[in-house]
Amino acid sequence: MSSDTPDLPSEVADRVRNVRVEDEMEQSYIDYAMSVIAGRALPDVRDGLKPVHRRILYAMHRAGITSGASHRKSSNIVGDTMGDFHPHGDSSIYDALARMAQDFSMRYPLVDGQGNFGSVDGDPPAAMRYTEARMAPIAEELLADIDMDTVDWKSNYDDRLQEPEVLPSAFPNLLVNGSSGIAVGMSTNIPPHNLGEVIDATVELIENPDATVEDLMEHVKGPDFPTGANIVGHNAVHAAYKTGRGRIRVRAEYEVEEREKGSDRIIITELPFQTNKARMIEKIADSVNEGSIEGIRDLRDESDRDGIRIVVELKQNAMVEVVKNQLLESYLEKTFGVINLALVDGEPKVLSLKETLRHYLDHRKDVVRRRSQYELAEKEDRAHILEGRLTALEHADDVVDIIQDAEDRDEAKADLKAEYEFSDEQVDHIVRMQLGSLTSMEAAEIESEYEDVQARIERLETILGDESELLSVIKEELLEVKDEYDDDRRTSFIEDTDEVTREDLIAEEDVVVVVTEQDYVKRMPVSQFDAQNRGGKGIIGGDIKEGDRVSKVFRANTHDYLLCFTNQGQVYRLKTYEIPEMSRTARGKSAINLLDLDDGEEITAVVNTDDFEDDEYLAMVTREGMVNRTVASDFDNILSTGIIAARLEDGDELVDVKVTDGTTDLLIATRNGMAIRFDESEVTATGRRTKGVNGVKLRDGDAVAGMVTATDDDDRSLLTVTEHGYGKRTPLTEYGTQSRYGYGLTDIKTGDRNGGVTSVKAVAPDDHLIIMSEDGQIMRIRAADISEVGRNTMGVKVMEVEGDDSVATVDVIPEANGTDEPTETVEREE
Known part of the structure; x- marks a missing residue:
């Protein structure tokens, strides 16, 4: 603070904080984003409504504009909503009101509109002063029992009134009417569904909590759009219901x-x-x-x-x-991109069909439980009053005498309480009783009412004490809503009648692809290989031609696009299913039939990808330690004859390629057991055909074995496997970041026992590994079966290699289910 700046009073100075501008901007933007996400753009999973729709409906409920009332000017409804609950522009409120009245926008409109509310031709609604509206009957089901303490309440924007945080929602409105909205950094697009189908699926989940998405799809066939049309195929619908995301083709x-x-x-x-x-x-x-x-x-x-x-x-x-x-x-055909994103406990989450219904059921259980507690308290109060009246009827003459002898009401109440131990509530009712209620008919009616109230109390206590009874109430009420509002499905399903391509005839499955130095290639289903204990020699994975040896094995999906990089710096693109599927013992087919390879050119790295993102890169490392980083989009269009991926010095070869996002570290391992980790930003991104920069210093006789990517909070391990079948896992955090072009740290001890390093991979404990020897032996093991130790250790036996054979290559099956039982029981102590 400069010397001419006046001193601040101490009470003001105490409130002044020094804050970094970027920190304040970040926090303020996050606050703004969450306000938009939770307060405007995304629906709540419980009632399927955004705040503006919820406030409109509650304002109509509060004003008595129900389905049985006369229509009210839309401007009146908008004004009430804006003045009491939604402090935003009237146009946004009216737009929301109008959409709830459009039968071409909502499968079950929540507002009964009168006047011009727009058309399927894109015509806008008439001005709000010209249209009228009231609640549709089905909208009242969303608000049913709201006055029975069924939901939580919060203050409105000026603390004058209370508004519901969520509506009780007697049916799963999120799925029934769908929703769409764009928030900050995320969006939702949930299609509408048939009410009867959704309720049947909800009932199925009540009766069978372990029901799968497939079980629920026996009821919910797919979206049911208000404009009808046809959904092409079932696979996209299944994917959307299972993952919460999907692309559904809709045809006129x-x-x-x-x-x-x-x-x-x-x-x-x-x-x-x-x-x-x-x-x-x-x-x-x-x-x-x-x-x-x-x-x-x-x-x-x-x-x-x-x-x-x-x-x-x-x-x-x-x-x-x-x-x-x-x-x-x-x-005549559009794609509806499903993003089943909704607020769950105030947080945006992408939900499967089952998760959506599960959260709705949890909400309804809370609603019915709170409603039952509210009604139970009322019934108990009523039973208490009736018990007092019945006692008074039993002693009618004495009660009348006591009241007549009393000087005033207060004395009568006191005398009655002293004589019969009535409560204040009971005695208040008794002194107000009319003489006509002392007739035998009136007494019988009170006794009948008391019995009914007691029966209801018992029922409510059963509901509150037994989860199954609570669920039966929810089920019964859902079926009542279905009986009242269910209608026929409008959207049909048709089979995809487009031309059948070769890809349509290929089953989508994970496969293992084997490549040899002489460029023989084949694919085999991953399912052919069971997990074994480490230390085994595996099974025959290929009949390798004499003089040839395995150079690469990797996992892919039959429908994946593969970028195949060669030792000479070329890259080719092909579909996995184009590689011939052959048996384990087969040699494979020449890759020349698939790729235009030159003499001496062999595949050394494969990147499994479809279309790259704009912010991704391909990092390439050569045998002599040169590193090149190129924008991934440069590899989008690859000729059948291949393109140049990197320029290599004479005698150098491309060894490995990894996809990065610009924020990762590169870890390069050498055959002599060294490893160096540095930030990828130290390698300037350049175009193809460039030589790159030095990544690692190599001592005489050493060469690069492979490369992995890592992040600061990476909880994976570095798997290192040597020629003689030994290996180890070491946490990636043990490899400190340093400047590129150093010798690095000792990763694993090499020598006569281990041989040189042949492969490095970043693995998680749940991953499975496919390991193959040069002579064609192949085995699958769990990554967790390989000991996790520190750097500069010898490792344990991973695969038994015999004679002159050695480990050629390793690939990872990410997060395999790990349920396979070992096919061998060999355990070796090293």
Whole structure:
């Protein structure tokens, strides 16, 4: 503080904190992001509503604008919502209100609108002063029992009123009506479903808590869009329900009308969800005028209140199938990207179908439990009053005399309490009793009511004391909602009738790919190899040609794209299923049939990837320790003849390639047991065809064996395997980061027993390993079976290699289930 700055009062100075600007910006942005996520953009898994929708419905409930009331001006509803609960613009509130009234946006509209609330052509709703609204009957099911202490409450924005944190929600609204929204750094897109199917699945989960997603899909066939149309295939739906994410193809409903006189025509009667009909027709017309679609002579929109009808008149000589496929490819089919993201306890989570229903059931259990407790307290109070009245009826003459003899009500109450031990509540009711209630008929009615109240108390106590009874109540109420509002499914399923490609005929499975120095290659299912105990010699993995030896083994999925890097710095791209599948004992086929390899060129590294992200890189290391880092997108388009990945010095060879994200460390291991770890940013990202920079210093006779990537909080281990079948795991944290181009640290002791290092991998304990020798022996073991020790140790026997054979290569099966029983019981102490 400068000398001319006035001193601050001590009470003010005590409140001043020195804060780094970047820290304050980071925290403030996080606070803002969470406010948007929780307070605006994402629905709650319990009632499926965002705050604005919840506040609109509660404001209507509070104002009595129910389904049985008359319609109220939308501007009135918006004003009440904005003034009492939602301190944002009126346009955003009205947009939300209007959407809840659109039968083409919501599968089960929550608002009964009167007036123009927009159309499927993209027309906006009329101004709020012109439209009217009230709650739809099904919306009242979301608010049922809200006044019975079923949910938690919070203060509104100015602390004048209380608003519900969530609605009781008598049905799983998140799935039934779906939701969409964009928050900060995340978005949600949940499709609507058929109410009856969702309730049946919920009942299934009540009756069978261990039900799988497949079991639930026996009820929930798939999304049920308000605009109907057709879902193409079932696989994407299954993936979306299992993982919470998926891409569902939705195709318009149409038919080809063949006419004896005149040209044929295509009649479109249903459109994919969220398709702007007018804009789609306009684009089709533009394509016809531009000549990109041929064979259409007329295009008409004959839609009315009864439904959609778009007529595509074809020319006399038009090829119907060609026109139909052109329309399907560009206009009549859309992809709905499912992101089942919702707030769970205030945190955004991507949920499977089962998780979504499970969280809803947990909410309903809490609602029914709290409702039962609330009602039980009321019934107990009522029973207490009735017990007092019954006692008074039994002693009616004495009670009347006591009241008559009393000077005033207070004295009568005191005398009655002294005589019969009535409570204050009971005596208050007794002194207010009318003489007419002393008749035998009135007494019988009180006794009947008392019996009913006692029966209800017993039922409520049973519900609160028995989880199964609580669930039976939830089940019963769900089925009542189904009986009231269930309707037929609108969206159908069709099989994918597109042309069947070779990929469609290949089963998607994990395989082991084996490559030899003379470029023989084959693939085998991973399932052929059971996990063994370490120290075994494995089983035959290939009939290696004399003079040849195994150079590479790796795991991939049959539908994966592979980038195959060669020792000469070239890279080729192919699909795993293009590699021939052969038996364990087969030699394989020449890779020349797949890749345009030169003489002496062999595959030394494989990267398993589809399309790279923009912020990813490929880090490459050579035998002599040169490191090159190239933006991964440079490898998106690879010619069938391959492209140059890196420029190599004479006599040098490419050894290993890894994918990085710009924030990782590179750890390079050498054949003589050294290892160096440094930040990848020390290697400037360059284009292909560059030589790179020095990554590691090598002593005479040493060479690079491999490379792994690591992060600061990486809890994996570095697996090091030597030629003679020994190996060890060491936590990656034991390899300190240093500047590149040093000798590094001692990783493993090499020598006559171990031989040189042949492979290094970053592994987790749950991973499985595929190890193969140069002569073709292959084995699968658990990473956890290899001891985790410090650096500069000898390691333990991993694989038994015989004679002149040696370990050629190792690959990782990430996080294998580890349930395979060992096929050998060999245990060796080293």
